[in-house]
Amino acid sequence: MSAVQYDKQLRSYLFLALCCSAILINIFGDYFTQFLLAEIIILSLFAMSLDFLAGRGGMISLGHAMFLGIGAYTTTILYIYLSIDPFLCSLITIIIGLILGYLIALIITKTHGIFFIMITLALGEMFHSWAFTNDSLGGSDGISGIARPDLLFMGLDLNEPLLFTYYLIVWLILSYLFLSAITDSPLGRNLDAIRQNSNRVLSLGGSVKFYKSASFGISSAIACLAGSLYAQLNGFVSPELSHWTVSGEGLIMIIVGGIGSLSGAILGAAVVHVLQHELSKLVDWWMLLMGGGFILIVLFMKDGLWGIILKFKNYIMEKIC
Amino acid sequence: MLITEILNALQFSMTLFLLSIGLTIVFGLMKIVNLAHGTLYMLGAYLGLSIWTFSNSFWLAFFFAPLATALIGAILYSCLFKFIQRVDPMRQVLLTFGLIYVGLDSVRLLWGSMSHSISAPELLSNSIQIVGETYPTYRLFVIFVGLFVLVVLYFLLEKSKMGAMVRASVDDHETTQMLGINTNKILFYSFSLGCGLAGLAGVTVAPIVGVEAGMDMEVLVLTLIVVVVGGPGSLKGALVGSLLIGFIDTFGKVFFPELALITMYAAMALILIFKPDGMYSKL
Numbered sequence: 001m002s003a004v005q006y007d008k009q010l011r012s013y014l015f016l017a018l019c020c021s022a023i024l025i026n027i028f029g030d031y032f033t034q035f036l037l038a039e040i041i042i043l044s045l046f047a048m049s050l051d052f053l054a055g056r057g058g059m060i061s062l063g064h065a066m067f068l069g070i071g072a073y074t075t076t077i078l079y080i081y082l083s084i085d086p087f088l089c090s091l092i093t094i095i096i097g098l099i100l101g102y103l104i105a106l107i108i109t110k111t112h113g114i115f116f117i118m119i120t121l122a123l124g125e126m127f128h129s130w131a132f133t134n135d136s137l138g139g140s141d142g143i144s145g146i147a148r149p150d151l152l153f154m155g156l157d158l159n160e161p162l163l164f165t166y167y168l169i170v171w172l173i174l175s176y177l178f179l180s181a182i183t184d185s186p187l188g189r190n191l192d193a194i195r196q197n198s199n200r201v202l203s204l205g206g207s208v209k210f211y212k213s214a215s216f217g218i219s220s221a222i223a224c225l226a227g228s229l230y231a232q233l234n235g236f237v238s239p240e241l242s243h244w245t246v247s248g249e250g251l252i253m254i255i256v257g258g259i260g261s262l263s264g265a266i267l268g269a270a271v272v273h274v275l276q277h278e279l280s281k282l283v284d285w286w287m288l289l290m291g292g293g294f295i296l297i298v299l300f301m302k303d304g305l306w307g308i309i310l311k312f313k314n315y316i317m318e319k320i321c
Numbered sequence: 322m323l324i325t326e327i328l329n330a331l332q333f334s335m336t337l338f339l340l341s342i343g344l345t346i347v348f349g350l351m352k353i354v355n356l357a358h359g360t361l362y363m364l365g366a367y368l369g370l371s372i373w374t375f376s377n378s379f380w381l382a383f384f385f386a387p388l389a390t391a392l393i394g395a396i397l398y399s400c401l402f403k404f405i406q407r408v409d410p411m412r413q414v415l416l417t418f419g420l421i422y423v424g425l426d427s428v429r430l431l432w433g434s435m436s437h438s439i440s441a442p443e444l445l446s447n448s449i450q451i452v453g454e455t456y457p458t459y460r461l462f463v464i465f466v467g468l469f470v471l472v473v474l475y476f477l478l479e480k481s482k483m484g485a486m487v488r489a490s491v492d493d494h495e496t497t498q499m500l501g502i503n504t505n506k507i508l509f510y511s512f513s514l515g516c517g518l519a520g521l522a523g524v525t526v527a528p529i530v531g532v533e534a535g536m537d538m539e540v541l542v543l544t545l546i547v548v549v550v551g552g553p554g555s556l557k558g559a560l561v562g563s564l565l566i567g568f569i570d571t572f573g574k575v576f577f578p579e580l581a582l583i584t585m586y587a588a589m590a591l592i593l594i595f596k597p598d599g600m601y602s603k604l
Contacts, residue, residue, distance in 0.1 A: 125542060126582075291422025
């Protein structure tokens with residue numbers, strides 16, 4: 001799948017604008033707004049990981065929510081059964097996600113196109129049904145009792161929604177910096193080349209398999225982090241988190257935002273989640289509106305919101321110069 | 322016990338076959354994976370429900386619901402699918418993903434979110450004895466419908482002129498066009514036929530599984546698995562794939578109940594690892 005036009009400067013400006021508005025909303029918003037914002041940030045992390053995978057790696061995954069689930073359940077197991085510090089849990093989860101993603105990708109990158117989508121779907125559903133039937137993890141009812149990280153020694157009580165959202169924003173900034181650094185690194189360039197012509201990269205001596213697996217691992221690590229933070233936000237995990245429709249919603253977010261532009265994914269996540277939230281309050285048939293709007297975006301707005309912003313920027317540049 | 326399970330597996334396989342055949346033909350012809358295929362199955366069941374409540378006759382529902390679904394398919398093709406053939410394949414998949422939402426909510430708006438049931442016709446509502454085991458007649462009827470469609474499709478695709486044209490355009494779209502065959506017409510009819518078969522599957526299994534708004538999703542994933550395992554674009558693949566998945570799922574549930582859903586996905590993952598393009602791929 002083709003990624004959007006690459007514009008490093010615009011990407012960072014958009015991210016900065018989004019971050020500033022998140023902080024402003026966090027300061028002036030009430031309890032529910034802060035909770036909604038926290039959810040949006042976690043979804044943004046997930047959307048960014050999917051965006052990196054689809055936009056840079058060229059791999060569309062319909063099973064990426066599996067890593068959300070893995071992250072959330074790993075955090076739960078580490079905290080409840082091994083009583084490890086919640087902050088450490090998130091770090092361990094990231095490492096587990098990285099390794100697991102890399103190993104899984106070594107096997108599944110054999111397949112291409114629609115077959116890759118299907119095998120990720122199958123893996124995701126496998127995990128979902130395993131979590132659904134596993135009684136020691138709460139089965140279909142899910143499991144609760146996950147605590148948020150304890151930063152009281154710094155005088156910060158993360159059970160306060162305001163502070164927890166700041167904590168999430170810090171993670172978002174770190175992940176964004178990490179992913180954008182990788183996008184601009186030789187690995188990112190190699191991924192761009194593989195997406196356009198993998199045979200040529202192979203004939204030039206590049207290890208397509210390694211690059212693809214590495215990017216899959218990185219993407220899964222970020223998704224696992226999102227899952228871990230989600231578990232800490234709600235204090236509760238259920239198998240629904242890893243259902244394939246969650247991955248589908250993630251794809252909707254990156255399409256709305258514009259595939260391949262990291263900050264566009266955040267914008268997409270925010271727009272889609274807020275629309276979902278507001279429309280479901282207004283009308284019963286919000287899914288009809290959302291589905292219809294999504295179809296129109298796929299048909300007529302190839303680069304999503306990112307495309308509009310890019311056009312707007314180019315128009316202004318032309319006027320000035 | 323064993324015979325009951327075999328018949329159950331066969332019944333499940335035949336439902337999967339009815340669903341996957343439409344999807345696989347559309348994929349072969351247009352290279353589009355239609356994620357809204359499950360939605361058409363659901364529509365078939367709901368249309369059957371409406372006809373059944375209105376006329377109180379199962380047979381009317383059985384004949385007219387698939388026709389109505391085929392009509393919806395024809396409208397979808399002429400309004401949407403016709404225009405997206407030149408679009409990037411991933412975008413097409415995502416577009417049909419959007420259709421799932423539209424379909425699900427339309428059904429909720431029109432029929433409400435309650436689950437309904439259709440009762441089987443009186444002729445088929447009893448059970449019969451097969452080698453010492455009782456088995457519901459209606460399930461045998463489902464197997465019969467599947468086999469009937471299989472035979473008809475076989476003759477239609479393998480022996481008729483129209484079928485030859487369809488197979489030719491699956492194999493090589495452009496050359497077929499150059500030979501003076503109107504491939505757009507073929508696409509239109511095949512797409513409608515596929516949708517009609519999905520509707521047929523919906524109305525046929527409605528007395529067994531009921532009619533509810535979420536039924537499209539469960540079936541969609543299963544159908545996709547069958548198509549991918551069998552190899553997209555191949556009739557033989559759809560048949561073998563549905564038998565394989567139907568039997569693995571049914572017997573997996575009997576022998577390893579704790580792994581109920583996992584066996585099927587594991588089987589698919591294994592097949593894809595060793596045969597990345599499916600068993601009888603036409604690509």
